[in-house]
Amino acid sequence: MPPSLQAPGFYPRTSCPVCESTATARIYTARYDEDPVRALVDSNFSRQGVIDWDLLEGIAFEVDKCATCDLIFQVQTPNEAMLEVIYTRMITARFLDEYERGLLTLDQFHRIAGEFTVLFEAIGKHPADITVLDFGVGQGRWARVARGMGATVYVTEIGDDKKRLARTLGLEVIEDDDIDTMTFDLVHTEQVLEHLVHPGRDFARLARAVAPGGLFKAAIPYRGKLEQLLTTKGLPTTAMFASGGAKAIPGEVEAFASIQPLEHLNAFSDTTMEWLSAKNGLKPVSQVRRRSVSFDTGGPRALIGGAKKVGVELAKAVMRPKIGYHLLRRS
Ligand SMILES: [Zn+2]
Known part of the structure; x- marks a missing residue:
């Protein structure tokens, strides 16, 4: 109905x-x-x-x-x-x-671009040859950055307003059913899976849509x-x-x-994500949200600021902070 x-x-x-x-x-x-x-x-x-x-x-x-x-x-x-x-x-x-407007800051832009840099390098293609599916694009906080970096970004969303916005950002709006006939180098889900009424079914559909050698990113609440x-x-x-x-x-x-x-x-617990990955032919790559860090070269203070950011990222990689982050790969 x-x-x-x-x-x-x-x-x-x-x-x-x-x-x-x-x-x-x-x-x-x-x-x-x-x-x-x-x-x-x-x-x-x-x-x-x-x-x-x-x-x-x-x-x-x-x-x-x-x-x-x-x-x-x-x-x-x-x-x-x-x-x-x-x-x-x-x-x-x-x-x-x-x-969302409050989150479109330079700092957020650098964080998101830094994460996509790591993901695109792991995919190993020229950015213009990379295809991304941003499932549940929202207002495009992530997708607009991936698009700006050169990837072709397909998105799904519910509601005409968000679809219209996505088109103005240069994103390829597809229907949910289209996922079942396409593949992508990166299937990207950022705070989406926890909302789904049918998470097992949709995880399987998204996993199938990962191209051989491609990545599935699932960021979920801890x-x-x-x-x-x-x-x-x-x-x-x-x-x-x-x-x-x-x-x-x-x-x-x-x-x-x-x-x-x-x-x-x-x-989802780590065990749930392991169950889902194994069931759908994906292998875990990382549970740390890694990102490259940008430096402002405008003087000693700016460089110290950049070095601090590097320190924070290195510490996270060692300490495995308590976040829900799962990077998976299809072999
Ligand atoms: Zn169960």
């Missing part, structure tokens, strides 16, 4: 959405219309848009864990019409425009000790961006954000 004819609502996942196993166990149960979930949803969405509490009345917030692939997932899943409510009314275009936190402390009442951080245990707010109600329907 088209979303316009459907009433916004939820349906339960009756098996693991990654591996289809029914060997799942409930690790958390609450209600959307009671705290802590109500307060958490309010804290997360009230600055981004409008919350229609009628749609959440009596809805359970349930979290299951799969014994087979280790995925932790939200059981009650928004239907198409509810997804439209979440991504157009609870998160408004106006909020997103301002948020799950950390989510299970332990949920079972001992339950959900917090404030969202990640809203927590001051002073009292937060390192890694804790990120772990809770990996199961953000309504949005982050899937929380």
Whole structure:
């Protein structure tokens, strides 16, 4: 049924959405219309848009864990019409425009270009010969940089506004179905897989679309000790961006954000990603987000600044920071 004819609502996942196993166990149960979930949803969405509490009345917030692939997932899943409510009314275009504009900084540009430099070098082709799929392009924060570096960048997205924006950025807008008949040197997913209603099915489709020797980048929220936190402390009442951080245990707010109600329907562990990679013929390359660093040569102070950036990147490579980052390759 088209979303316009459907009433916004939820349906339960009756098996693991990654591996289809029914060997799942409930690790958390609450209600959307009671705290802590109500307060958490309010804290997360009230600055981004409008919350229609009628749609959440009596809805359970349930979290299951799969014994087979280790995925932790939200059981009650928004239907198409509810997804439209979440991504157009609870998160408004106006909020997103301002948020994304705030991130189009020179520093972010260098970070993204530095990461694509590493990825393109690993692919080993002239940039103009590299094809990229940016799955769920959003407002093109990543894709526009890859395009600027010379790659041909294909993108998918829901919603006409984002598609129109992508075209103005020189990106090749394709339909979701097109993925099944194409291959790409780099399949790029940046904070996308956690949102998917059918993560196992879509991961397989994306993995198939990686050309021989090509790369699949999956950047996802860090799950950390989510299970332990949920079972001992339950959900917090404030969202990640809203927590001051002073009292937060390192890694804790990120772990809770990996199961953000309504949005982050899937929380992947390293084990889940290993299961998905093995199942779909991909080999792990790195769990560190590596990037080349740019230097400003305008004097000693600028050079010291550049050297500091190098130090930070080298330390990350050694310490393997707690982030959800998986670079995979098809042989
Ligand atoms: Zn599973």
